[in-house]
Amino acid sequence: MHFVxxxxxxxxxxxxxxxxxxxxxxxxxxASGDLFREHFANNTELGKLARRYVDRGxxxxxxxxxxMIKERLSRLDNAGGAILDGFPRTIAQAEDLDLLLxxxxxxxxxxxxIHVDSDILLKRLAGRWTCRAEGHVYHDxxxxxxxxxxxxxxxxxxxQRDDDTEETQRRRIDVxxxxxxxxxxxxxxxxxxxxxxxxxxxxxxxxxxxxxxRSVA
Ligand code: AP5
Ligand code: MG
Numbered sequence: 001m002h003f004v005x006x007x008x009x010x011x012x013x014x015x016x017x018x019x020x021x022x023x024x025x026x027x028x029x030x031a032s033g034d035l036f037r038e039h040f041a042n043n044t045e046l047g048k049l050a051r052r053y054v055d056r057g058x059x060x061x062x063x064x065x066x067x068m069i070k071e072r073l074s075r076l077d078n079a080g081g082a083i084l085d086g087f088p089r090t091i092a093q094a095e096d097l098d099l100l101l102x103x104x105x106x107x108x109x110x111x112x113x114i115h116v117d118s119d120i121l122l123k124r125l126a127g128r129w130t131c132r133a134e135g136h137v138y139h140d141x142x143x144x145x146x147x148x149x150x151x152x153x154x155x156x157x158x159x160q161r162d163d164d165t166e167e168t169q170r171r172r173i174d175v176x177x178x179x180x181x182x183x184x185x186x187x188x189x190x191x192x193x194x195x196x197x198x199x200x201x202x203x204x205x206x207x208x209x210x211x212x213x214r215s216v217a
Pocket of ligand 2: 014015016031033086
């Protein structure tokens with residue numbers, strides 16, 4: 001099994017790349033942000049609890065997030081592993097993930113870090129559109145859909161996320177540098193971190209990611 005942890009700031013392209021990797025390698029994308037948004041759509045208790053954190057751009061408390069991921073990983077069946085997108089985001093989450101995987105006799109294969117400067121992160125978030133049905137991502141300039149407002153893949157409506165206001169975007173980037181960036185050292189020390197230049201085309205980044213993941217497979 002292969003467990004890949006995709007790291008990168010808000011707007012670095014984790015979701016974009018995780019979806020492509022899912023298609024290229026057959027590993028399912030497990031995205032904590034998407035799971036929270038599913039809970040919002042289904043109006044669950046967990047969703048109600050998480051909403052105020054997500055809307056502000058703050059991290060949802062570790063115990064809630066870890067429980068949600070644990071439940072998702074328990075349903076992987078014979079998927080062959082997963083591409084983790086947006087989880088872990090704190091040292092406590094990373095330590096719990098190590099334990100969770102150890103209980104499954106598994107470990108993280110590699111941690112690609114998609115590196116993008118914060119001014120570019122803001123530009124990417126500002127023009128982002130997300131598909132209502134499956135979370136496919138587009139951008140006004142960098143990756144426009146064929147028909148404005150419609151997903152190329154499944155024809156569903158494109159919307160702008162509630163946490164994509166300028167204020168919340170800045171907050172998310174700030175929270176990322178304060179709370180999540182320390183994880184880079186955590187994985188560097190374990191010799192799992194591989195830095196990828198994220199300020200290139202989506203295709204070039206994807207090519208590097210596939211190569212990095214295949215090299216540990
Ligand atoms: P989450 O949904 O994970 O948001 P995020 O980390 O802020 O990351 P994004 O989804 O905004 O960016 P991305 O890297 O996926 O970029 P994308 O591919 O969309 O989390 C949302 C919230 O949930 C958090 O704020 C928090 O509250 C909560 N949460 C989630 N996980 C949590 C956890 N573990 N613990 C606690 N709380 C948690 O790309 C962005 C744009 O750029 C798109 O428009 C895309 O088309 C474009 N683009 C992508 N790649 C390129 C490229 N190479 N060149 C040009 N444009 C590109
Ligand atoms: Mg994302």
